[in-house]
Amino acid sequence: MKKYKAYCFDLDGTVYRGENPIVEAKEFIHYLQQQGIEPFFATNNAKMTGAQVQKKLYKMGIEAKANHIMTSAIATAKYIANHFPNKLVKVLGGDGLRQALVDAGMKIVNENPDVLVQGMNPELTYQMLADACYDVQNGAVFVATNGDIKYPSEFGFAPGNGALAELIHNVTDVAPIYIGKPAPHMLEIIRQEFNLQKEDMLMIGDNYDTDILAGINYGIDTLHVNTGVTHTKDVKAKEQPATYTVDTLLEMMK
Ligand SMILES: [Mg+2]
Structure with missing residues (x-):
């Protein structure tokens, strides 16, 4: 495989x-680090701050550089700071998103926002969703961290951020700007901040519809690993398959 x-x-x-590391991935990350290559991490999860992700990885024996961690919350904050500087932002998401927006220098308000940012927040109420619909109808730009419709819980699928964003979309007829994968914003921010070329980048993930499509949409090579959502056989059957498919990341060390 190409380096x-x-x-x-x-x-x-x-x-x-x-809470458990996938052992083969951890070994591959250590293998890269032994060669002086610091991996990047790109997650649609907007609930955790970058520091919380770093701590979670550390507990699993993975030392990640803070500025190599990209959550959809961090990417959303950077996107808004770039495209809507000096605008007033209302946050419908949790602490990770709020912190990322403050870190990016945005002014947070509770009423009359220029931009409504929606992220996963388990404390959302009907009233908060209704107010968000009014904000968008009053002209606020509608940005959402990610469009994941559902995620697995121990009880079955739970509604994800995308399900709630689509609720606001349905009511207001305004489609959100989705920042997380499969949109390529996170990869573009990594490329810009680290002065990379697209041919230097590889997106690695288990989910075809988010990870692999983000890489394909962005125009970089992709590696699908069969340890999560999408099965290898389904990836191989796609019109646009991943560049590489492996069962586990141990195959990357051969
Ligand atoms: Mg995944």
Whole structure:
């Protein structure tokens, strides 16, 4: 396999499952680090701050550089700071998103926002969703961290951020700007901040519809690993398959 400068790992289903590391991924990350290659991490999860992701990885024996961690919350904050500087932002998401926006220098308000940013927030109420619909109808730009419709829980599928963003979309007829994968914003921010070329970058993930499509949409090579959501046989049957498919990341060390 070709050597890359930037290996961009998805997290859930690629590097860990819940609180447990995927051992083969961890070994591959250590293998890269022994060669002086610091991996990047790109997750649609907007609930955790970058520091929380770093701590979670550290507990699993993976030392990640803080500025190599990209969550959809961090990417959303950077996107808004770039495209809507000096605008007033209302946050419908959790602490990770709020912190990322403050870190990016944005002014947070509770009323009359120029930009409404929606992220996963388990404390959302009907009233908060209704107010968000009014904000968008009053002209606020509608940005959402990620469009994941559902995620697995121990009880079955739970509604994801995309399900809630689509609720606002349905009511207002305004489609959100989705920042997370499969949109390529996270990869573009990594490329810009680290002065990379697209041919230097590889997107690694378990989910075809988010990780692999983000890489394909962005125009970089992709590696699908069969440790999570999408099965290898389904990836291979796609019109646009991944550049590489492996059962586990141990195959990358051969
Ligand atoms: Mg995943």
